[in-house]
Amino acid sequence: MTGEPFYKEHWKSIEPERMSAYRSGFGWDDAAEQLYIPADIAVGQSVADFGCGPGKVSVALANKVGTGGRVHAIDINAEFLNLVKENAVVAGVSDRVRTHLNDGVSLPLSDASLDRITARNAIMYVDDPVNTLMEFYRVLRPGGLAHAIDGDWYMMVAEPVAHQPWRDFVEAASHACRNSDMGRKLYVSFVEAGFQDVRVSIIANADVEGRLLGMIRNMALYAKESGTIDNDAVDHVVSQVEQAHAEGTYLVVSPQFVVTGKKTG
Template sequence: MTRIVWDFDDVDAAATPQAHLDYLERTEAFPPMAAVREHTYAALPPGRGVDVGCGRGRAVADLTALGRPAVGADRSDAMVRSARERFPACEYTTADATALPFEDESLDWYRSERTYLHIADPLRALAEARRVLRPGGTAVVADQDFDSTVMASSDPALTRAVVAALTDSMANGHAGTRMPALFAEAGFTDVTVQALPLAFSSLAPVAPLLIEPAGAAAVAAGAVSEDEVRAWRRGLERLDRQGTFVVAMTMFVTTGRRP
């Protein structure tokens, strides 16, 4: 299956990786994203934990400042280097979600945000989360189901086709809605899920990580033509100029306890 969404394992080879890194930093500042982070922080118990898929390290720095010693883990060397440069007082390590460098039952909490979308074997990653957590430890995973994406458009049918193609192009595009069942299958108890809205009223914040890859995924899948995608994008740009652009999706925050 064609993979369109950025894979930061390859960011070192990208022509302008700093542009990607800068975009991530701007994105994390948007109020909807900050609200999701705050929600996950509130669900974590005291003690030491890991932020899996830590990216540029914002959550690790926040949690450390809140008195929850955190280690950031990311499979991308570029992300880990960037996080260390940005927050040098915090701890980061290069590691895959399915092979974390921690002893059994050594952590109090486990957090992951917008990462399980890119994990092809989420159950294996959750088994690793269960392994590193102490009995009674908490896991919190926040992810979208990209099929929840809706947007203003002059061609709703084409928009639905583009969104479906993007969802299907990802390793685990339905991660958000799959997580409660996967938590239970991995042996977590007291599983809860909350749905948080992510809404944007301008095109710029969502163009690089949603609109552009969605259009590319739809063309690659043969769902639409390049001309159709160009016309679709022009329509979105017109709405943006008029101040009537809107796109929204849902972030699902799943919490469970390691028995």
């Protein structure tokens, strides 16, 4: 450990098993496409993907901006940035993707240099969300859009787990985030950062196929790491969810708050 808080350290240093899962995750699909519609990303734009992870979204954005555009992939983890480069080469878009190692305190981009900046499930991990969004504002050109997607762990539903055991599980796991309820706080954070025409929507698709099982297993690791909950209680929550998945009765909902704000000045 480096002395960093856990919510930051566990992204700077990712163990091989978790990294392996991330290599195959963070993909681009129809559900992701819907989340990014409000960002209004188009050909020729200069775009930043903040908290880019392994870069599958960055590659998708590079395809959207075309040969005349540029994508800046920003992340706190150097191994993720290597994966961004690999994925960009495979997709044939490496000429329009640049990587930056950064934790969001001060973005490595010039004033008024971007048309769009996006962040998916990343603002919940920064030290000061409003300050980071003020950095988003700084690097945008007048008329540019900031676009953020974040969850709210306390609004998640996992059947068939009873309310209180699930609440205790989420509470223990939440030490992995600076703000595990960031979704509900995005709107006011955008306003406080100076954005205008701030718009918010909530997308809450029901997962009955097991797509969010990996997230719940990661939350279980975080819960145990916290030392605030009995490990057997954590294992019981996970076993209930996994058994429901095996029996075809599984249902998990994790609402995503989608917020956009404009820099008008």
